[in-house]
Amino acid sequence: MATKLVFLLLLTAFSVQAQxxxxxxxxxxxxxxxxxxxxxxxxxxxxxxxxxxxRDHTDAKSMSGRSDETLFKxxxxxxxxxxxxxxxxxxxSTLSDEEINDLVQHLRMLCKCKFG
Numbered sequence: 001m002a003t004k005l006v007f008l009l010l011l012t013a014f015s016v017q018a019q020x021x022x023x024x025x026x027x028x029x030x031x032x033x034x035x036x037x038x039x040x041x042x043x044x045x046x047x048x049x050x051x052x053x054x055r056d057h058t059d060a061k062s063m064s065g066r067s068d069e070t071l072f073k074x075x076x077x078x079x080x081x082x083x084x085x086x087x088x089x090x091x092x093s094t095l096s097d098e099e100i101n102d103l104v105q106h107l108r109m110l111c112k113c114k115f116g
Contacts, residue, residue, distance in 0.1 A: 024106035027099055040110040052085040063111035071104045
């Protein structure tokens with residue numbers, strides 16, 4: 001009986017850990033740093049092969065001119081949805097709306113700015 005209880009507790013612990021939600025920083029690292037760089041400066045490893053320089057997410061002046069809705073749309077639907085580069089892919093089928101909203105807030109943290 002004790003063995004079964006220990007097994008169930010371990011199974012539950014691993015199940016909860018497996019379902020842990022990715023943080024915005026985790027998602028940024030997974031989906032954004034290749035182009036935007038680990039610091040968000042637009043100097044990711046893919047830049048040398050790109051015809052357009054990715055946005056610098058640390059540029060407060062530029063980023064404060066973009067609303068949260070615009071940033072959300074760019075992430076969800078890709079660059080062309082806001083008349084920007086076709087090299088910015090749509091992440092709407094990969095990330096949930098909640099994860100995209102969290103990424104928008106992560107971008108605000110990187111630029112230390114808000115819209116307006």
